[in-house]
Amino acid sequence: MHRNFLDILADPIDLYPLRLEINERRDDEILEGFLKARNGTGYAVRRGIPRFVLTQDEAQLQTSKAFGFKWGKLDTYDSPAAKANATSWMLDKYGFESLRAWVSHFGSKDCVLDLGCGSGFSSSLWLNCKEWTSNTTWVGVDISSAIDVAQDRLGHIPNTLFIQADALQLPFPDASFDGIFSEGVLHHTPSTRRAILSASRVLKAGGEFDFYVYRRKGPVREFTDDYIRQGISSMSDEDAWETMRSLTSLARELAQLRTRIRLQHDVPLLGIEAGDHDVHRLIYWNLAKLYWNDTLSFEENVHVNFDWYRPKYAHRQTAEQVKEWCNEAQLTISRFHEQNSGFSVRALKPR
Numbered sequence: 001m002h003r004n005f006l007d008i009l010a011d012p013i014d015l016y017p018l019r020l021e022i023n024e025r026r027d028d029e030i031l032e033g034f035l036k037a038r039n040g041t042g043y044a045v046r047r048g049i050p051r052f053v054l055t056q057d058e059a060q061l062q063t064s065k066a067f068g069f070k071w072g073k074l075d076t077y078d079s080p081a082a083k084a085n086a087t088s089w090m091l092d093k094y095g096f097e098s099l100r101a102w103v104s105h106f107g108s109k110d111c112v113l114d115l116g117c118g119s120g121f122s123s124s125l126w127l128n129c130k131e132w133t134s135n136t137t138w139v140g141v142d143i144s145s146a147i148d149v150a151q152d153r154l155g156h157i158p159n160t161l162f163i164q165a166d167a168l169q170l171p172f173p174d175a176s177f178d179g180i181f182s183e184g185v186l187h188h189t190p191s192t193r194r195a196i197l198s199a200s201r202v203l204k205a206g207g208e209f210d211f212y213v214y215r216r217k218g219p220v221r222e223f224t225d226d227y228i229r230q231g232i233s234s235m236s237d238e239d240a241w242e243t244m245r246s247l248t249s250l251a252r253e254l255a256q257l258r259t260r261i262r263l264q265h266d267v268p269l270l271g272i273e274a275g276d277h278d279v280h281r282l283i284y285w286n287l288a289k290l291y292w293n294d295t296l297s298f299e300e301n302v303h304v305n306f307d308w309y310r311p312k313y314a315h316r317q318t319a320e321q322v323k324e325w326c327n328e329a330q331l332t333i334s335r336f337h338e339q340n341s342g343f344s345v346r347a348l349k350p351r
């Protein structure tokens, strides 16, 4: 952490400024030390990363551990195919016509927060572009040990800061950022609603908050999601990963059927619509998320299934809920993109 960044940090409890005590430094980079609050609490700086996580919520801690585990498996998510898939998906859902347009969207900001950055995978899609100038400060926050992985992967990019903190107790004063990006994070906290309100607090007037959250599915799919999540909940992360391998094999067999069926009628009770369906996708959306993508390796596919089933907190919400929470957070929605999987929202804080 560069010592200049002290100015953008605050005690997550009372939002007062912090005082730095340095134990180890390299020039102006603080490697080890403490950030001291008014009441004497000391937040550690370890490996150059300020550590602010205070929660004792058991399901949040399990969720955090699961993500620390999966983002530490570097060879299971960072292939050219995985990055290409993610880039085209995000450009489409957030409504950017090209990667360059997405880079310049964030590059036009003074200070961008990636809220729940994990290992920085999604941000890396634009941070690693040659068009990224580093005139913008990029702040990555994650509750889990994935923040260390993010620093290892992206710490060489100038003007980046990595912080281990909870989205519900952010260590920043009000109105600190003119851009916030939160890709697939808010639903992994104890409350998606409170996470939206918390992000809005640190957004400046005129700033933009871009986020993606899960959508509530039909009844059988919701049941299976909870059933599998519950079934692996007492396992270790390693055993849960292994269990996801069998599920992934099933997904691969179904995907490779490449068989379509035509439904003459809607099945409202199950939330299934009439029409032409690929059998695997019909099962995927309505009965059980069994992820398979031919362009990814087997372990990359396991990664996606683990990502879905392993965290205890993975709330699914309706469009109405998400709109209501944005309204409550005094955010004006400028784009609301709906997919089977979830909602991608661009929201503005009025001046």
Ligand SMILES: C[S@@+](CC[C@H](N)C(=O)[O-])C[C@H]1O[C@@H](n2cnc3c(N)ncnc32)[C@H](O)[C@@H]1O
Binding pocket: 060, 063, 064, 067, 068, 071, 115, 116, 117, 118, 119, 120, 121, 122, 123, 141, 142, 143, 144, 146, 165, 166, 167, 168, 182, 183, 184, 185, 188, 189, 190, 307
């Ligand atoms: C699906 S990952 C997405 C990571 C990143 N946004 C990306 O797209 O590459 C969700 C991330 O949210 C983080 N997370 C979960 N609860 C959080 C919380 N309360 N505060 C901050 N981060 C949280 C997890 O640790 C995990 O890294």
